[in-house]
Amino acid sequence: MLLQGKTIVVTGGNSGIGESIVLAAAAEGANVVIDYVAHQDETTALIAKVESVGGRAVGVKADVSRPADLAGMIQKAVDSYGRLDVLINNAGIETRSSLLDTTEADFDKVLAVNLKSAFFATQIAAKQFISQGGGGLIMNISSVHEDWPMPGNIAYCVSKGGMRMLTRTAGVELGNHDIRVVNVAPGAVATPINASTVDDHEKMKALEAAIPLQRMAQPSDIADVVVFLASGGARYMTATTVVVDGGIMQGSVGL
Template identity: 60%
Template structure:
């Protein structure tokens, strides 16, 4: 396998899209550092799943809004597996608040977890990859909302828009080091962040009707895109976003 024995960090890695990414990469032979801030039992269970696949992983409790904790993740990859090849900036939160209602605390937390972590995660991972001298991949899990407004979720959209420009600018800056930086922009995905919609039949029906493919994505479908981007088949992709949205960004049906 092309990715066998590569090493990846997945932030927000013990649930939702992050968990699916960790499992997908592990199936391809990648050794995984699983970042988490809550639910250590879920991390332990994921480590067992990866072991059952014949893979290797370590769980690291780290708050990605803190630069020291991002460094801790990279240090864990190097001490546990001797290197770092793939950085997946996946951790994200939202407040579902409008520009009129978002508090300073809400704004700050969304920016710290979604955007600051991606910026400094990219920086710290890139420095390690440059030290190793043989390139690497940085994959930012953004959203259709890096480009598509979502009234009532303003801070989240701002953070994802920032990740769009981080991906493009860092991709250009790091190209000479053979470090590729690509975003993955999911549409609606069946994960815990969307439980309020998934548990409301009327809201779910409205959402499904707005998606040309007629359903939310499964986390595994987003993870498969990440698996492709981490491999040799994506060796000429950088400074751009791949949208996996079921066509919703081009739908004429409003939400």
């Protein structure tokens, strides 16, 4: 198993890409801590699913925009499984609003959940890695929109651009501690955040035509890459982004 015995924390881990990461990591032998801020019932059901196939998982309620909650989340991992090996900053939101329409409250909320949380979770996890020894991995679930403008969703793009530079700079700063920092940048993925597109036949037809692989990604397509990056096979990768987009950035402009 690729992740046997590793302890992995997944923020926003009870739905979408996060849920798929939890299941894929547990199937490869990881001990998983599932962070959630709502829908405790879904977290409980996910833990039961992990345990039904012999995996190990616990849930922790933490608002990722609050550093104190993030510290409690990391401590839950250490208390439950003895150490932390991988942090996956997956939690994210968007407002789908333009520069001219975005309110201060909208901007602050998106940046707090998407970027502030990744910054302070990275800081807290790095201190834990240094304290326990042996290095570690911080993985950010970013987006192709860290580099590719998406008019009408500007706060989201700004947050993902920030994650890209966080990854690059933290990866350089933490390398001498044997701590890797890597971004995964998905393209269009069939998750609840994209439900309005998935449920619209014409939108889906146009989107799939723009993707060289001719289909929207499933969450498992992203989770499988995450598992590889968390394994020994990716041990020399840091301060970089791995794009998982079916070729959409090369095949189309302006979606």
